[in-house]
Amino acid sequence: MADKIKDAKIIFVVGGPGSGKGTQCEKVVAKYGYTHLSSGDLLRAEVASGSERGKQLQAIMQKGELVPLDTVLDMIKDAMIAKADVSKGFLIDGYPREVKQGEEFEKKIGAPALLLYVDAKSETMVKRLMKRGETSGRADDNEETIKKRLDLYYKATEPVITFYEGRGIVRKVHYATLGSDL
Ligand SMILES: Nc1ncnc2c1ncn2[C@@H]1O[C@H](COP(=O)(O)OP(=O)(O)O)[C@@H](O)[C@H]1O
Ligand SMILES: Nc1ncnc2c1ncn2[C@H]1C[C@H](O)[C@@H](COP(=O)(O)OP(=O)(O)O)O1
Ligand SMILES: [Mg+2]
Numbered sequence: 261m262a263d264k265i266k267d268a269k270i271i272f273v274v275g276g277p278g279s280g281k282g283t284q285c286e287k288v289v290a291k292y293g294y295t296h297l298s299s300g301d302l303l304r305a306e307v308a309s310g311s312e313r314g315k316q317l318q319a320i321m322q323k324g325e326l327v328p329l330d331t332v333l334d335m336i337k338d339a340m341i342a343k344a345d346v347s348k349g350f351l352i353d354g355y356p357r358e359v360k361q362g363e364e365f366e367k368k369i370g371a372p373a374l375l376l377y378v379d380a381k382s383e384t385m386v387k388r389l390m391k392r393g394e395t396s397g398r399a400d401d402n403e404e405t406i407k408k409r410l411d412l413y414y415k416a417t418e419p420v421i422t423f424y425e426g427r428g429i430v431r432k433v434h435y436a437t438l439g440s441d442l
Contacts, residue, residue, distance in 0.1 A: 262368075265344050269349030274376070275377060276409075276417075277409040279380040294350060294351050295350050317331070322405065332355065362423065
């Protein structure tokens with residue numbers, strides 16, 4: 261099964277909470293036809309299913325913490341396999357959240373061709389998330405959880421960008437300016 265995605269083109273999409281990862285991914289999908297997989301969306305689908313595992317995930321996400329690595333990696337891998345036959349490439353949005361997640365992904369699936377870094381100032385992210393929280397119904401779009409998610413982003417996720425900069429595969433995306441060197 262995993263053989264099906266062995267040679268897939270993989271693009272990691274990394275940025276702070278509310279930086280616009282999902283929004284930029286939609287633009288890439290429209291332009292290049294890649295398959296968009298958001299770790300957060302996959303987790304929220306599990307929560308919505310009402311399963312016991314979903315309840316545990318919901319409690320973690322509500323606190324602004326990271327869910328266990330194996331859980332999220334297995335979900336992404338299953339989703340990739342399900343789309344392998346129809347996909348030109350994969351946008352992996354919201355993963356890796358820490359360097360270890362990147363390492364495990366590479367061991368189990370493969371190496372990314374590119375990392376899209378969606379950059380935004382922390383004030384901008386907070387403002388957007390507070391606004392999104394008015395309608396999103398997301399348990400983590402509230403002031404207290406947003407603060408925790410931002411702290412965790414700077415502590416755990418920014419090092420991911422430095423790690424892949426060392427490999428020369430990081431492309432920074434600022435607002436709606438998607439380069440044509442994708
Ligand atoms: N370039 C932008 N300018 C203004 N608002 C934006 C921009 N990109 C995203 N947003 C808004 O910010 C919020 C967070 O965007 P989203 O794509 O959901 O971010 P993420 O997936 O990184 O959490 C959304 O409400 C979205 O409409
Ligand atoms: N790769 C990952 N590892 C662990 N937890 C993750 C994860 N991706 C998402 N989650 C959990 C923790 C996040 O705070 C929550 C929401 O993720 P998200 O939808 O990517 O949010 P956002 O991009 O707005 O920060 O889901
Ligand atoms: Mg998102």
